[in-house]
Amino acid sequence: MIIRRATTQDAPQVAEMVGELLNEIMDTIGVQAFNFDLPTTTHRLIDFIRQEKYFVFAAWDEASPVGFITLHESYALYAEGAFGSIPELYVRPQYRSKQIGFQLLSLAKAFGQSRNWTRLEVTTPPLPQFDKTLAFYEREGFSISGGCKLKVSL
Numbered sequence: 704m705i706i707r708r709a710t711t712q713d714a715p716q717v718a719e720m721v722g723e724l725l726n727e728i729m730d731t732i733g734v735q736a737f738n739f740d741l742p743t744t745t746h747r748l749i750d751f752i753r754q755e756k757y758f759v760f761a762a763w764d765e766a767s768p769v770g771f772i773t774l775h776e777s778y779a780l781y782a783e784g785a786f787g788s789i790p791e792l793y794v795r796p797q798y799r800s801k802q803i804g805f806q807l808l809s810l811a812k813a814f815g816q817s818r819n820w821t822r823l824e825v826t827t828p829p830l831p832q833f834d835k836t837l838a839f840y841e842r843e844g845f846s847i848s849g850g851c852k853l854k855v856s857l
Contacts, residue, residue, distance in 0.1 A: 704803065706810055709759035709771065711749045716768045717761055718745040724793040731832045760810050762794070762803050770794035772807040774814065774823075782822055787815040789825040808843050826852040 709717055721744055725737040751757035761771040773791045778784065789811060794803045815823050827836045829851050 704762055704764055706760055706762045706806055709761045711752050713761055714748040714752065715745050717759055717771050718748050720768060720771055720793055721791065724791060760807060762807060769798040770803045770807060772811050774811055784821050785819065786822045786824060787820045789823060804839060
């Protein structure tokens, strides 16, 4: 297993896993919450990687990607400066419970420290279907720090 920073050449394979993640979430909650389009997501991911505002690390089993984590830098007074957010973390089902999520998260923590981030934040849906996800993050040192995540489309 190799974990490395993704490049623009990796974008199609990472984007495919993004679709798997979003479909898994929608299947779990029973709501069409996302409008996923593979070509659009691939192009968007290439643009994000090129801008170096969005960081992607992928785990590979030989030539096949098995999981990924994405990070971006944010700023807030409450966080006392720059901090990292984790928009996506996904491990393909057949590779779960093999420490890949732990390894991706450990790499994200080290990356954040190298950028002098004060913290990492992640949001999980406050639903019973995601209790295992919440437990995973709590095992890795995350603690609940606020309310529910809300959005408004613009």
